[in-house]
Amino acid sequence: MKIQEAQVREWLDQVTAGEISFSRMVELINEAGKLMEDKAAKWDALEERIGKFYESDEDDEPEGDLCDIGEIAASAFGYL
Numbered sequence: 001m002k003i004q005e006a007q008v009r010e011w012l013d014q015v016t017a018g019e020i021s022f023s024r025m026v027e028l029i030n031e032a033g034k035l036m037e038d039k040a041a042k043w044d045a046l047e048e049r050i051g052k053f054y055e056s057d058e059d060d061e062p063e064g065d066l067c068d069i070g071e072i073a074a075s076a077f078g079y080l
Contacts, residue, residue: 046076
């Protein structure tokens with residue numbers, strides 16, 4: 001879930017209209033923040049896994065190729 005300014009404004013309008021409470025709006029924002037943290041952690045893990053293909057010394061040959069990187073990325077996005 002991606003919180004955008006429009007979403008927060010909608011929640012504020014709902015609070016003003018009495019459709020949701022202010023505390024519920026805060027809960028929604030906190031839930032969205034947690035989802036963003038989880039997503040960021042997944043991206044960080046993917047970056048670390050793929051980055052290992054590029055972190056080789058000049059003397060070492062990189063292990064793996066673009067197919068391996070593609071497979072890791074596809075797996076991370078749930079395509080495999």
